[in-house]
Amino acid sequence: MDKDYEIVIGVEVHVELKTKTKIFCACTTEFGGEPNTHCCPVCMGFPGTLPVLNEEVVNYAIQAGLATNCEIAENSKQDRKHYFYPDLPTSYQISQDELPICYNGRLDIEVGGNKKTIGITRIHIEEDAGKLIHRDGLGTLVDYNRSGVPLIEIVSEPDLRSAEETRAFLQKLRAIMLYIGVSDCKMNEGSFRCDVNLSVRKKGEKEYGTRTEMKNLNSFQSVMRAIEYEAQRQIKEIKDGGTIIQETRRFDQDSGKTFSMRSKEDAQDYRYLPDADLMPIVIDKARIEGLKKTLPDLPDVRKKLYMERYGLNSYDAEQLISSIDIADYFEKAVKLCKNPKTLANIMITEVFRIVDTDDFAAPFSYKHLAELVDLLEDGTINSSTSKKILEEMIKEDKSPSVIVKEKDLEQINDVDTLLPIIQEAITSSKKAVKEYKGGKEKALQAIIGKIMGKTGGKANPETTIKLLKENLK
Amino acid sequence: MNILDKNISELADLMDKKEITSEEIVKIYIQNISEKGLDKTVYKSLCVEEAIKKAKKIDKKRKDGAQPGALAGIPIAVTEDISTKGILTEAGSKILKDYIPPFNATIIEKLLAEDAIIPGKVKIPEFSLEDSEYSARCVLDKGALVVVGSSGGGKDVIKLEPSYGLVSRYGIISATSSLSPLTLVAKEINDLALVLDIISGYDRKDSTSVDLTQRDGSFKHNTGKAAPPVSPTASDVAPVSKVKIVRELSNNNLVEDIKKLGINTEEIIIETAKYILPAFRILSSAEFASATARYDGIRYGYRSDNYEDREELYKNTRSEGFGKEAKKTIIFGNHVINAGQYDRYYKKSQQVRSLIKDEIDKILKDGSILLLPLSDNLDENLKKSYKELGSMTGYPVLSIPYRNAKDEYIELSLLSSGFDEKTLIQFADKIEKILDSHGGGE
Numbered sequence: 001m002d003k004d005y006e007i008v009i010g011v012e013v014h015v016e017l018k019t020k021t022k023i024f025c026a027c028t029t030e031f032g033g034e035p036n037t038h039c040c041p042v043c044m045g046f047p048g049t050l051p052v053l054n055e056e057v058v059n060y061a062i063q064a065g066l067a068t069n070c071e072i073a074e075n076s077k078q079d080r081k082h083y084f085y086p087d088l089p090t091s092y093q094i095s096q097d098e099l100p101i102c103y104n105g106r107l108d109i110e111v112g113g114n115k116k117t118i119g120i121t122r123i124h125i126e127e128d129a130g131k132l133i134h135r136d137g138l139g140t141l142v143d144y145n146r147s148g149v150p151l152i153e154i155v156s157e158p159d160l161r162s163a164e165e166t167r168a169f170l171q172k173l174r175a176i177m178l179y180i181g182v183s184d185c186k187m188n189e190g191s192f193r194c195d196v197n198l199s200v201r202k203k204g205e206k207e208y209g210t211r212t213e214m215k216n217l218n219s220f221q222s223v224m225r226a227i228e229y230e231a232q233r234q235i236k237e238i239k240d241g242g243t244i245i246q247e248t249r250r251f252d253q254d255s256g257k258t259f260s261m262r263s264k265e266d267a268q269d270y271r272y273l274p275d276a277d278l279m280p281i282v283i284d285k286a287r288i289e290g291l292k293k294t295l296p297d298l299p300d301v302r303k304k305l306y307m308e309r310y311g312l313n314s315y316d317a318e319q320l321i322s323s324i325d326i327a328d329y330f331e332k333a334v335k336l337c338k339n340p341k342t343l344a345n346i347m348i349t350e351v352f353r354i355v356d357t358d359d360f361a362a363p364f365s366y367k368h369l370a371e372l373v374d375l376l377e378d379g380t381i382n383s384s385t386s387k388k389i390l391e392e393m394i395k396e397d398k399s400p401s402v403i404v405k406e407k408d409l410e411q412i413n414d415v416d417t418l419l420p421i422i423q424e425a426i427t428s429s430k431k432a433v434k435e436y437k438g439g440k441e442k443a444l445q446a447i448i449g450k451i452m453g454k455t456g457g458k459a460n461p462e463t464t465i466k467l468l469k470e471n472l473k
Numbered sequence: 474m475n476i477l478d479k480n481i482s483e484l485a486d487l488m489d490k491k492e493i494t495s496e497e498i499v500k501i502y503i504q505n506i507s508e509k510g511l512d513k514t515v516y517k518s519l520c521v522e523e524a525i526k527k528a529k530k531i532d533k534k535r536k537d538g539a540q541p542g543a544l545a546g547i548p549i550a551v552t553e554d555i556s557t558k559g560i561l562t563e564a565g566s567k568i569l570k571d572y573i574p575p576f577n578a579t580i581i582e583k584l585l586a587e588d589a590i591i592p593g594k595v596k597i598p599e600f601s602l603e604d605s606e607y608s609a610r611c612v613l614d615k616g617a618l619v620v621v622g623s624s625g626g627g628k629d630v631i632k633l634e635p636s637y638g639l640v641s642r643y644g645i646i647s648a649t650s651s652l653s654p655l656t657l658v659a660k661e662i663n664d665l666a667l668v669l670d671i672i673s674g675y676d677r678k679d680s681t682s683v684d685l686t687q688r689d690g691s692f693k694h695n696t697g698k699a700a701p702p703v704s705p706t707a708s709d710v711a712p713v714s715k716v717k718i719v720r721e722l723s724n725n726n727l728v729e730d731i732k733k734l735g736i737n738t739e740e741i742i743i744e745t746a747k748y749i750l751p752a753f754r755i756l757s758s759a760e761f762a763s764a765t766a767r768y769d770g771i772r773y774g775y776r777s778d779n780y781e782d783r784e785e786l787y788k789n790t791r792s793e794g795f796g797k798e799a800k801k802t803i804i805f806g807n808h809v810i811n812a813g814q815y816d817r818y819y820k821k822s823q824q825v826r827s828l829i830k831d832e833i834d835k836i837l838k839d840g841s842i843l844l845l846p847l848s849d850n851l852d853e854n855l856k857k858s859y860k861e862l863g864s865m866t867g868y869p870v871l872s873i874p875y876r877n878a879k880d881e882y883i884e885l886s887l888l889s890s891g892f893d894e895k896t897l898i899q900f901a902d903k904i905e906k907i908l909d910s911h912g913g914g915e
Contacts (some may be wrong), residue, residue, distance in 0.1 A: 041576050045767045047569065048556045048578060048644040052680050080763055084787055091766035142771065271810045273763050273819070276650030279680050 002239075006203045007231045008211075009166050009196060010158035013173060014151050015183045016128065016191035017060045022148035023127050024051030024094070029150070031189055035133070035143035043148035045089030050277050053078070057150040058101065058281060060182040061125045062291050064152055065102025067176045067298055068120050072288050076101050076281045078125075081270040086142050087130040095153075097272040100124035101281065107176075108300060109168040110314070118169050119157030126151050152182075158197065158208065163227040167220050170194055171322070175299045179324040186359070187219055194223055199244070200234045209234070210244040214258055216251050226251040230258050302327050310340035319348050325360040336370035338377045346373065350390055364397040372400040384457045385409045413460045415467065418451075421459070422467050425450040436472060444468065476501045477615040481547050481664045484618075488535070488546055495528035495535075495546025499590050502548045502617070506592065511616040515607050517553040518561050519593035524548070531588050542588030544671060549584055550611055552622025553594040554601060556644035557581055564646040565597040568768045568794030570775040578644020579679065580621060580655075580672045587671050592617055597624050599796045600761070601647045608658040618659065619668045623647045625656035628882055629874045631901070633657045633665055636891045637867030638683035640669075641676030649760035650681075652753075653864040662873075662902045669894065685892060713900050715841035717741045722846050722859065726877050727885075731844075734907060741836060745829045746858060752822040752829070753861040755809050759819050761799075762806025768794065830866045837890050842900065845886040847872075863888060871897040873905050 022029055025042035042049045065072050076099040080092035105120035128151050130144040154173065160166045174185045174192055185192040194217050199209035214230060217223045229251075234244050249258040297305075299321040306317040320330045330347060334340050346369070355363055372389060375381045381389065381404060392403045404410050412418055425447050426433060435443035447468060451459050476498060479487070487493045503521055506512055512519050531545045551557070554564035556574040558581075563569040577585070584591065595616075596607045601623035608620035609627020623645070625632055634653050648654035659665035675684035715737040718728060723740055731738050770776035770790030777789035795803065809818035836843060845859045863870035863886075871894070872886045885904075889897050 041574075044772060046556075046574065046576070046773070047562075047564070047572065047646040047767070048554075048574070048642075048648065050643050050679050050681075052678060082763065082766055084766070084769060086769070086771045086783070089767060089772065091769055092763060269812045271763075271807060271812070272815070273759060273810050276760070277681065 002235050004202055005200050005231075005235050006205075007161055007227070008158050008199045008201065008208055009160035009162075009227065010211075011156045011160070011166065011170065011197070012195045013154045013156075013170065014193040014195075015064070015154065015177050015185065017057060017150040017152060017182050018184055018191075019054060019056045019060065019150055021054055021056075023054050023057050023125070023150035024148055027148065031191075033145050035141070035145065038145040039147060043089070044144050045091075051094060051275070053278055053281070054150065057125050058283070059287075059291060060150070061101045061123060061152050062283065062288060063180045063295060064154070064177065064182055065105060065123050066288070066292055067180050067295060068102075068105040068107055068123070068154070068173070070102035070105030070120060070123060072283055073099055073101055073103065073281075074283055075099065076124075076283075078275045078278050078281070080273045080275050082273070083268050083270060085129070086140070087132055087144075087147070089130070089144060089147055092273075093127060093129065094275055094278070095126035096124035101283070107169060107172055109165060109172055110318075111162070111164045111168050113314075116159075116165065118159045118165075121155040121157055123152050123154045126153060158199075158211075163224040166196065166227060167224055170220060170223060172299065175322055175324075179296055179298055181324075193217075196223060196227060196230075198227060198230050198234070200231055200238065209238075210246050212244065212246065212258075213248045214251050215248060215261070218253070222251055222253060225256050226258055229256055233258065296324065299327075302331075306330075306340075306344075310334060310344070312341065312344050316341075316344045316348060319352070320344060322357060323360050325362075326357065329360070329362055329366050333366040333370040333373075336367060337373040339373060342376060343370070343373045346386070346390075350387065354394060364393045368393055368397060368399055375400055375404065379413060379460065380404065380410060382411050382458070382461055384452070385411065388457070409456075409458060411460050412455055412458050413463055415463065418455075418459060418464060418467060419471075421451055421454050422464065422471060425454070426468075426471060433472065477505055480661045481544070481618055481667050484547060485545070495531040495590070496525060498546050499524050499528040499548060499592070502592055502615070505614075506616050509614050509616075511611065511614055512593075515595055515611045515614065515616050516550075516593040517563070517565075517596045520560060520591060521593075524590050524592050527588075527590055531590075534588075542586060543667070544584065544587040544589035547589055548592045548617045549589040549668060550592055550595050550608075550617035550620045550622075551578075551581065551584075552597045552601070552608065552620065552624050554597055554623055554646040555581060555594070555621070556646065557591070557594065560594065562594070562646065565599045565601070566794070566796065566799065568765075568775050568791070568799075569646070569773075570794070572774045574644070576644065579641035579676045581644065583672050583674075584621075584668075589671075595620055595622060595624065597622065597647070599799050600765070602761075602798045602802060608656070612658050612660050619664050620658045621655065621668065621672065622658075623654060623656065625658070627658070628884070630658050630660060631662055631665055631874070631905075632870075632872040633669065633894070633897075634863045634870045635669060635673065635894060636683075636869045637864075638681050639673045639685070639869070639892060639894070641672075641674075641679040641682045643676055643678040649757055649764055651760060651867075652757055653867065662898060662905065666894075666898045669898075683892070713842050713896060714839060715739055716844050717836055717841050718844045718846065719743060719746075719859065721746075721855065722848070722851065724846050724848065724877070724883065727846055727875075727883070730908060731904070734904065737841075739841075743832060743836070745825070745832050748825045749829060749861055749865055750854060750858040752825040753865055754805075755818050755822040756826065757864075758802045758806035759810045760806070762803045762810070765795075765799070765803060770794070826865055829862075833862070833866050833868070833888075834890075837888075842897065843888040845870075845888065846875075847884040847886055849882045859886070867891055869894045869897055871901050873901050873908075875908055 025040050027038050027040050027043055062072055078094050079097040081095045082092040084091050100122040102123035107118050109116050128146050128149040130142055130147040133141045177183045177185050183191055196214045197211045199211035201209045214226050245263055247263040248261045250261045251258050302321045303317045306312045321327050337343055376386050389400045389403050429447045432443045432446040531541050534541050556562055556578040558577045562574050595611050598605050604626035605624045606627030608624040609630045611617055611620050612630050634656050637653050642648045642654050645654045657665050676682045717739050720740045720742055728738055769787055775794040777793050779789050780786040847856050868888055868891050870886050870888050872884050875883045875885050887897050
């Protein structure tokens, strides 16, 4: 990255809402299904049909706005955005132009220990389009199952300055949407889609450079790679004396490059028109207050709590709040065990290894995990057997105490039991003993390894080391 | 006994007395349609088999002692842009060639629920962009008792453009979003009122339809079941405190005639009148362009055979599918909403529309109704302007035919505040009879 230049980034995020029915008709929003089985004359744009707004969509948008510190518009309206494409049955998308439901919000992010506030310009509601399917021999087919699935579009201010900040913002935004339960936010199914607007300028300049918009960013990884590539491309272009063209660019995952899709000259005039088939959206204070009460504690509130009450560090706390399911699981377990830090450690290092953190499903009961933490804490087991127990718990969700008994995994703390094993190990490790006595501290590991092998990993590591050292004097 | 001369309540009486069956009525109408060639001149398509089948069902219902619906056995036609499940609905346009809707418009559901017989679908010019007389002809030549649809031209019939929001727009293809989509055409006011009673009301499929049970429980139309009114007196027309007549349309004889009824009249000027037509054209064209954007040849209707790629498919389908007037309207409509022109044309027209509505509200505030005498001799543009006043305000307009002593044809259009159809219907019913007895009329 050229030190003379600064990157300026704003994002537009489309979040598919998980209402039961579509935005303007009673069809299901369920993902997938046989093509054209989740649709009706309304969402297929038949002549004479009319849209009727699903009020739940407005509620979800208000909740999203409240969770991102937005102001909620008392009066807003819906507009038609016209363009021709076969997946758009009416040839206009019902969206919001001048008066979005939410505006003027903000989110705090933290990157490398630095806190920063990112402005949110607006959040508006709109309908999704269908999908084109290309089939050899059959040509292009259209599936309207997704047509009319409700979306919110969240637009940020151009406040982001790096790929890392952008990722932090998107992750925070995604976590919040998951917390308030308005969306599944599955990037691979397209229920959380990001477009990135990026420009560069010489540091200290006040004017923004010409921006490009990048699409087809299907993962946070793609977002980061696209930003890095595009920023370099723009800086090089400017340094070589060229100019940046305002255009839409597609990110290609294989090459890691961005390619021009269409320039501003080809840009369509969407001919926005207020949709008079729909009534204005009027939101009163009581409705906003009512929805406020339904919001759960948001990620930042929980992070603060985890750090203050449970003594976790910022990084660990951040990991645990990344999804509400993980945070809820942690909170239930932490109330039943003695050491929150040990719990956090096991969750981050062991549990996250085996579960999908984007779609968290508890591999075993939080009660059993809490019990395991306490077994570790009171010395009943050691950390190496705890891993064995976790493996057993994944196979069958049983109490770790029971597993300890059944598999005879209890830690050996008893000196009288350990001593003969240690002495035998010393006798059979002449080389290591010699090295240790010669000042090579590391040689001790070989002897410990033998002891652990003999005890099936159950020997209390601290007691073992203490006894070993005493016997080697 | 000429069945074709009977109105709805008379036919209902005859059926109640078992002097005639629904099947017989329907067959008489169908025979008349074919004898007069209405199947070619007025109807786009006929549903003879379905109509007779339905009539037989109603007769059986009656025979079994069940109470048939309010329009049992009565032939009510609709224009060809009203969606009818399983029946060709091309809205007068090649772009909807062979289109058969998979659902019924709400008004069709309501008519069928009251056992009306739909003998067929009446022609319209492409998307009813121009005035047409098909509905009027249908009623006058006895092709049906009432026609519900988008065709509102023609003489010597009674027409009602209901308040915006009173009748569901769901399934009406020519409807644009914010302008009145429907005209009911009939020979008799009571027939028209009875059909209006059936098709009006809140529809959850149309957000702009109004729930009148919440708005005003007293809203109810003349059911037509009442005995024919005896010669009216001034006190009978009491609900209307004053009739305001637009000066530039006024006619001295007419004012005198109305004064004789003991009704206060006042000549007024509508300051915003000259803006009605331009604003209407801009708004209706913009809404038309938007509403017809969906006709792209992808899902239904006409598709050109002549295309290599998507762009061509759109261009050729729409170029070949839309007629001249539609294309003109689409081009003009898109022009007034493009990013550079929106404020100057569309937005300005919306503002103008508010001003017009405000002025009309002021005029009607004292409980009066507005009379727009639209004479054949008036300047065409002037007439057109006032014809769109109902659509621009969303208020109901009831028009009754009148010929003065000089045999000059005047369409007497009465406009009231929104959802005040009851007043209009009662007033028109009485004024019509007096004007008839006065020596005008047919």
